[in-house]
Amino acid sequence: MSEHVQPEHVQSEHGQPDHRESEHRESEHRESEHRESDRGPSERAESDRAPGLVARGLTVRYGGVVANDDIDLRVRPGSVVGLIGPNGAGKTTLVDAVTGFTPAEGEITLNGQSLTGMPPHKRKAGGLARTWQSAELFGNLTVEENLLVSARKVGFASLVRDVFGRAGAGRSADRALETVGLTDARGSLARDLTLGQQKLVGVARALAGRCDLLLLDEPAAGLDSNESREFGARVREIAKSGPGVLLIDHDMSLVLNVCDVVYVMEFGKVIFTGTPAEARVDASVAAAYLGSPMEEADA
Ligand SMILES: Nc1ncnc2c1ncn2[C@@H]1O[C@H](COP(=O)(O)OP(=O)(O)O)[C@@H](O)[C@H]1O
Ligand SMILES: [Mg+2]
Numbered sequence: 001m002s003e004h005v006q007p008e009h010v011q012s013e014h015g016q017p018d019h020r021e022s023e024h025r026e027s028e029h030r031e032s033e034h035r036e037s038d039r040g041p042s043e044r045a046e047s048d049r050a051p052g053l054v055a056r057g058l059t060v061r062y063g064g065v066v067a068n069d070d071i072d073l074r075v076r077p078g079s080v081v082g083l084i085g086p087n088g089a090g091k092t093t094l095v096d097a098v099t100g101f102t103p104a105e106g107e108i109t110l111n112g113q114s115l116t117g118m119p120p121h122k123r124k125a126g127g128l129a130r131t132w133q134s135a136e137l138f139g140n141l142t143v144e145e146n147l148l149v150s151a152r153k154v155g156f157a158s159l160v161r162d163v164f165g166r167a168g169a170g171r172s173a174d175r176a177l178e179t180v181g182l183t184d185a186r187g188s189l190a191r192d193l194t195l196g197q198q199k200l201v202g203v204a205r206a207l208a209g210r211c212d213l214l215l216l217d218e219p220a221a222g223l224d225s226n227e228s229r230e231f232g233a234r235v236r237e238i239a240k241s242g243p244g245v246l247l248i249d250h251d252m253s254l255v256l257n258v259c260d261v262v263y264v265m266e267f268g269k270v271i272f273t274g275t276p277a278e279a280r281v282d283a284s285v286a287a288a289y290l291g292s293p294m295e296e297a298d299a
Contacts, residue, residue, distance in 0.1 A: 050112065052076040052244045053128075053213045057106035058097050060090075067093040068104065069268040075213055075244035077111075080235055082259035082276070083248045086288060089265040091248045092133060095215045098246075099123055099130050110212055127212030129243075131202050131219055139191030143182060146190050147173040147205050176208040179241050180234050196227035200234060207238065214238060215246045220254055232258040252289075256280065264288060 053075040060068040067090045075081045083091050097104035100120040108115045115123045137146050177183050180200040190198060199219055206214060216235070220228045232254050239245050249255050255262060256276040264272035264279065266288045272279060279285050 053110050055098055055108045059105040060093050060097050060102055066268045068097055071270055075246050077244050078239050078242060079260045080239045080245045080247055080258055082255035082262040083246060084255050085265035090268040091265055092217055095130060095217050099128050099215065127210050129206040129211040130215040131206045131217055133217045135202055137190040137198055137201055140189060142187050142189055143201050144173060144186045146201055147208055171208055171211060173208045176204040179207060179238055180204045196223055196231055199231060211243050213244045217248050220249050220251055228254045
């Protein structure tokens with residue numbers, strides 16, 4: 001279907017060796033990820049110490065609906081993992097389960113630390129940051145003010161970390177804006193920005209503070225294809241700066257061009273895990289997307 005299409009980053013004349021390396025790293029590990037649930041206890045203990053996010057057996061029930069059914073998910077630091085699937089597949093529920101906004105069975109570790117059972121604010125302090133589907137900015141505040149209104153009160157521990165620059169110290173609002181390429185817009189009113197820039201302010205807001213894993217729930221909704229491409233490039237920059245990124249989006253071209261690994265969900269289950277190249281030719285992915293924008297990814 002799309003053999004002639006190379007991921008955007010491979011075509012880039014500037015070359016992004018980091019990305020290719022991380023893709024390579026990802027594919028080395030993919031086999032074991034596929035079989036996470038078949039592993040024995042000692043191998044499981046091993047992966048508990050693994051860097052990045054490891055979620056195992058996540059199950060969320062809403063009444064009779066099993067919105068997440070025994071999901072295993074892995075996001076390595078510095079990588080971008082895509083999560084796609086039809087409406088109602090359970091993507092937002094998975095973000096809610098990982099971040100603690102909905103009760104879930106299963107286990108979650110981040111860089112070897114268990115987050116299982118913790119309330120959302122503790123998971124945030126532990127390094128999980130998210131954006132919300134359709135989150136809005138304060139239009140009459142500046143970009144910088146939009147970041148500051150959501151900033152947490154700085155506690156003594158994070159102050160010490162910041163002063164001594166220890167690993168895991170939070171990213172300042174300035175650095176978050178720099179990472180998304182909006183340093184020059186910091187004094188602009190949010191309502192004067194393009195939609196693409198506004199989306200990036202939302203991302204910077206999540207990125208400020210401690211962030212080891214960034215979960216983006218349809219962050220590019222409403223962007224045209226050019227804006228979406230630029231947004232994708234920024235998402236790669238974010239991953240390059242350290243954190244893993246979980247990217248949910250309906251824009252297949254964005255997801256397939258930007259991600260190292262793609263998970264496809266349908267009816268609460270993961271039906272496919274693999275590289276974008278594998279996703280493009282997988283029959284079960286095509287079936288899940290029959291009549292929806294799979295073709296756009298070839299454009
Ligand atoms: N808070 C909730 N209460 C009851 N059912 C919910 C709730 N949130 C989601 N659901 C149901 O769970 C399923 C998955 O929804 P969701 O995670 O929002 O899917 P997606 O983000 O992939 O579109 C859907 O059937 C939806 O109706
Ligand atoms: Mg959703």
